[in-house]
Amino acid sequence: SQQGEEDPQALSIQEGENATMNCSYKTSINNLQWYRQNSGRGLVHLILIRSNEREKHSGRLRVTLDTSKKSSSLLITASRAADTASYFCATGEDAGGTSYGKLTFGQGTILTVHP
């Protein structure tokens, strides 16, 4: 079953508004990451939050993590037309002490920011 489920599937806003995307997951995680994908391109890592963290900021990005609810949100403040892209959450598995693990990606949110 899909580990990460995101909502909304699509979000359309005006430049300057804030965009909030949500992600839910099912199993124990080591960390949760957010990636961005421009149309027809590869994914780019945006931000990582560890399972023992509740909130993290990076520039205009704010990520929250609620492990009790198995959910995370990504907030993009003061959005720009250049933020138009798909955004995916990805959960890093609890690899039981190994130093790397696989990522499971959510279905993604398509964000459109209108100038």
Place this chain on the structure above:
Amino acid sequence: DAMVIQNPRYQVTQFGKPVTLSCSQTLNHNVMYWYQQKSSQAPKLLFHYYDKDFNNEADTPDNFQSRRPNTSFCFLDIRSPGLGDAAMYLCATSRPGSKNIQYFGAGTRLSVL
């Protein structure tokens, strides 16, 4: 700049005709991944290498195979492409101890005629 490069960006093949996609990296990362991504869907992991150690996902069809001749290069071979294999194929790398942050190439868009 260190990066992950996928060639070609666009590949057209015929139904049943073998095709190979390539990925190279200058990051010197131990782990390389191949994902399949269909339109408006999440990337789906096909397999990954930790150095030369190959790890296949349970639901990856036998039609898909991979080779990693050295640290820098990894290939995805599709032995007999079907129409359902048309997709974006993404290569990614990661370094152990880096919390599995992955670095992706731009992808190869495969069309099957």
